[in-house]
Amino acid sequence: MKAIPSVIRSPLMTGLLLTVSLPAAADLAVLQYHHVSDDTPAATSTTPALFDQQLELIDTLSLPVEPLRTATEHALSGQMGADPAVAITFDDAYTSVYTTAAPKLLERDWPFTVFVNTDAINEGRHDYMTWDQLKELASHPQVTIANHSADHGHLVRKLDESEEHWQQRAAASLDQAQSTLASKLGTDAPLFAYPYGEFDENLEALIQARDWYGYGQHSGAVGESSGATRLPRFPMANAYGQMEGLKDKLLSRALPVDANTLPDGRLPENPPTLALDLPESLRASALTCFGSGVGQLDVEPTGNGNRVTITADQPFNSRRFRYNCTYPAGEGRYYWQSVQWLDRSQPED
Structure with a gap:
């Protein structure tokens, strides 16, 4: 497994880069989907008609759609080149991704990543893909299947939870899912999507210890100043993915602020x-x-x-x-x- 580039692990080096110059002109917009359907919960759904319009705009803007892992590596290390790029991701492995979204993307020969919470597939839950469907998708070189935890639980330590119990619970969810994906599909991608987009510095440390990239659900572009274990994605559900604001998101750049100086998100006071x-x-x-x-x-x-x-x-x-x-x-x-x-x-x- 390729290690995370050292340039994004060093707060000192990142800080020096930011004081010398701004990042290169191109960054990576990672799009996050759940359902692509007219018949699923609105908060996590993108209608097929809106999905088609979003893909058409990417085409119209001539933006390259890149594999998530390599595009992330290039964005973090400043090797994107002159043109912004897009990566497409789906959380939870819902059936509509297999029936509706995947055929449209494969027809365009566009890569995409499906983040899987493996217990849902093992238990055959309604509206989730099967292992056979995931195996079929994984047979396409454009498709990456990656880790979204075993149980899709809230992995940040609870207020009343001991450190020891949390360590065991979180590590088990991360590692069981990775092991299941390896045994079922032969995949071991170093990519993780936080359930609910929730993370803190302790959970990030578990992701970094495994040399994985960690993706949230907060918006923004991935660039040289981004953190490898707190990578942003643009939610594309109906409420957030409408066409009037999509071009700005696709062409966005990472604000050149060192990710190491940002809070991990745990609420210190309200309002923060x-x-x-x-x-x-x-x-x-x-x-x-x-x-x-x-x-x-x-x-x-x-x-x-x-x-x-x-x-x-x-x-x-x-x-x-x-x-x-x-x-x-x-x-x-x-x-x-x-x-x-x-x-x-x-x-x-």
């Missing part, structure tokens, strides 16, 4: 404060941030270099919510940065 250390070439006044369900947030310079702080003016009452920030990057493109916050005191899904 996000601090960003912007490069000297970016002006704090041009940064625009929004909070989930609360609208635009105030961006306050701190008087300490180019640091800004962002805080909502009211607390949140959901388990997960996001601060999303964008900055004009020129040529009609935007830098994009999202942080997902996790309130472990709120009920699990």
Whole structure:
């Protein structure tokens, strides 16, 4: 297995890169889907008609669709070249991916990744693929089958859970799924999608120890400043994947802020404060941030270099919510940065 490039493991090196220059002009937009259907829950579904329009726009923009692993490696190491790229992913291995989405992508010869929670397949749950269907997909060189945990549980340590119990529980879910995928499909991809997009620094450490890339559900592009165990993806369900904003997402760039300086998302206080250390070439006044369900947030310079702080003016009452920030990057493109916050005191899904 190819090791994660050392350049993204060193906070010092990353910081030096950011003070010398901005990242290369091209970054990677990773798209995240669940169902592609008219008949499944709206919150996690993309209609087939919208899916077709999204693919057509990728075609119209002449954006290359790349395998997730190699595109991630290239984006993190600054080897993307001049053109932005797209990677396509599906979480949970729902039947509609096999019946509706996969044929459309294979017809275009576009690569894609399916993240599988293996217990659902073992138990033959309704609306999930079978092992035979996954094996058929895996026979195509364009398709990667990867790890989404065994049980799709909330893998961040619970407030009332001991460190020892959490270590055993989380490691078992990660490793059992990887072992099952290897035995059933002969695949051992070093790619992991966090269930519900939830992670913290302790869970990230388990992913890094296995030399895996970790993908969340917070929006943004993958670039040189991104963290290998907290990689963003753009959710493409009906509520988030509409066409009027899709071009901006496909052409987005990673906001050049060192991922090592960002919080891991565990809620320290409610509402939380996000601090960003912007490069000297970016002006704090041009940064625009929004909070989930609360609208635009105030961006306050701190008087300490180019640091800004962002805080909502009211607390949140959901388990997960996001601060999303964008900055004009020129040529009609935007830098994009999202942080997902996790309130472990709120009920699990």
